[in-house]
Amino acid sequence: MSSKSMNKAPSRISDLQVWKQYPLGWRLVAGYAVLFIGSVIVLGALAYGLLVYFLQQPDRAFMETQARQLAATYEAGGPQAMRRMLERNAADEQYQELVVRLTNDQGDTFFLHNPDNWQAPDLDRLAAADSPDTASWIPLGAAQDQDPIEAFALRISPARILQVGMDAPLSDEILRSMKWVFLASALPVLLIALIGGMLLAHRALRPLRTVVHTFETIIETGDVGKRAPVPEVQGEFAQLAHLFNQMLDRIERLVEGMRTTLDNVAHDLRTPMTRLRGQAELAVRSDSTTEDELRDALANTLNASDTVLEVLETILNVAEMETGTVSLQRSRMAVSDLAATVVDAYQFVADEKDITLTTDIPQPLFVQVDAGRMRQALANLLDNAVKYTPPGGRVTVQAAALPANDTYAARLTVRDTGMGIPAHEQPRIWDRLYRGDQSRTERGLGLGLSLVQAIVQAHEGRIEVESETNEGTAMHVWLP
Structure with missing residues (x-):
């Protein structure tokens, strides 16, 4: 590649960068003006060419006809004829x-x-014209009197050529007037192009300006409840405004969720932290504290710190599962063994609430899972089932084998006869730290189901909810 071409390439890139620095509105105006003026020039050139053709055609037809008649006359009687x-x-x-x-x-x-x-x-130029083989047109330009002249040459014998010419003052005058009309209309056309471009750009960018204004208002006020008006005419900008509003809806839900989460975290951490501080202060300030009282205080302090650590560890587990940073230790395990350990752990709690806890798992049924993580997920599902099932209710852990051609090997179900989940809350129960209206009466941060979903998805599984208010809930888990 030559040095000249290498120097031109950066220049073109630099010009493009400079062009992109101008506002979009000005670029649209300039683009429209260039397109409009270019179209006018093309149409004007086309009209001028057609006008030239139609003005010259009668004269050319007359010259060619007379030339052929004169040629026939010459053949019949020579120059005198x-x-x-x-x-x-x-x-x-x-x-x-x-x-x-x-x-x-x-x-x-x-x-x-x-x-x-x-x-x-003029005659000398006619005489200097090239001789045709049969027939040809001879453009002679402007005559001495500035009228355009043209001639038609016809070979009438091997040694003789007949030339017939005419001037066209009227055609030239019309064409000259046409040129002046084009020149005189150049400035109005330019003004129309610029004004039209500004109006069209202003109208076309109006929806974008409303989106920008909404952005500025949100930045200035912090009110994410603002929405950009969606244009009635459907198009790209209407779609942009609609997507922008959808994004704001999601941001508003996230902000509201963060506020609710902070309230829940503050509420659930305040109790163990208060107990921890109270026990520590009691042990420090009392002069007559016995060794047993100190042990009790330390035990209570450890219990409170364990509660805080459990909350923080659950939050970290959900984050690690969602980001895929946890390595799973998968092994082939019987579903009955997996469920038995967790069910035994919750049997006492269920008996205290007078809840019947049963299992219905066929033998043999195996899955490839990380035993520790899957027990953690199943424990969360059982904890919720027992927690939200009233006394006298029933909680059942079921499993079923799936066909060999299915993506998954087994489906595990935790079914209860509790209060159920309202339909409008079901899509959000998987959100981290989300707690439904009915679940606020029970202790918890709303991390359980988000952790369960993260664990199941980390195993390339699937989890779905089936629930009706006051009818109970069934959590279905598909495992590979």
């Missing part, structure tokens, strides 16, 4: 502008009919 033919038509205005010349390949003149008084330089 041509002269008589021209004299007979001398009263015709078109014949008065007709120049007829008989010549040979060397440019010698054997016959000349010049009623329009073409001057010598």
Whole structure:
């Protein structure tokens, strides 16, 4: 590649970068103006070309017709017959502008009919024209009187060439006027292009300006409840405004969720932290504290710190599962063994609430899972089932084998007869730290189901909820 071409490439890139620095509105105006003016120029050139064609066509047709008639007359009676033919038509205005010349390949003149008084330089250019093989047009440009002239050359014998020419003052005057019209209309066309471009750009960018204004309002006030008006006419900007509003809806839900989460975290951490501080202060301030009382205080302090650590560890577990940073230790495990350990752990709690806890798992049924993580997920599901099932209710852990051609090996279900989950809350129960209205009466941060979903998805499984208010809930887990 040459150094010149290498220097031109950075220049083009630099020009493009400078062009992109201008506001979008100005670029649209400039683009529209260039497109409009270019279209006008193309249409004007096309109109001018058609006008030239239609103005010249009658004169050309007349010259060619007369040339062929004169050629036939010459063949019949020679130059004298041509002269008589021209004299007979001398009263015709078109014949008065007709120049007829008989010549040979060397440019010698054997016959000349010049009623329009073409001057010598014009005739010299006619004589210097190339000889045609059969017939051709000879463009001669402007005559000495500035009228355009043209001639038609016809070979009438091996040694003779007939040239018939005319000037076209009227056509030239029309074309000259047409040029002045184009030049005079250039400035109005430019103004129309710029004004039209500004109006169209202003109207086209109006939805974008409303989106920008909404952004600015949100930034200034912090009110994420603002929404951009969606244009009635559907198009790209209407879609942009709609997507922008959807994004704001999601941001508003996230902000509201963060506020609710902070309230829940503050509420659930305040109790163990208060107990921890109270026990520590009691042990420090009392002079008569016995060794047993100190042990009790330390035990209570450890219990409170364990509660805080459990909350923090659950939050970290959910984050690690969602980001995929946890490595699973998968192994082939019987579903019955997996469920038995967790069910035994919650049997006492269920008995205390007078809840029947049963299992229905066929043998043998195996899955490839991380035993510790899957027990953690199943424990969360059982904890919720027992927690939200009233006394006298039932909680059942079921499992079913799936066909060999299915993506998953087994489906595990935790079913209860509790209060159920309202339909409008079901899509959000998987959100981290979300707690439904009915669940606020129970202790918890709302991290359980988000952790369960994260664990199941980390195993490339699937989890779904089936629930009706006051009818109970079934959590279905598909495992590989």
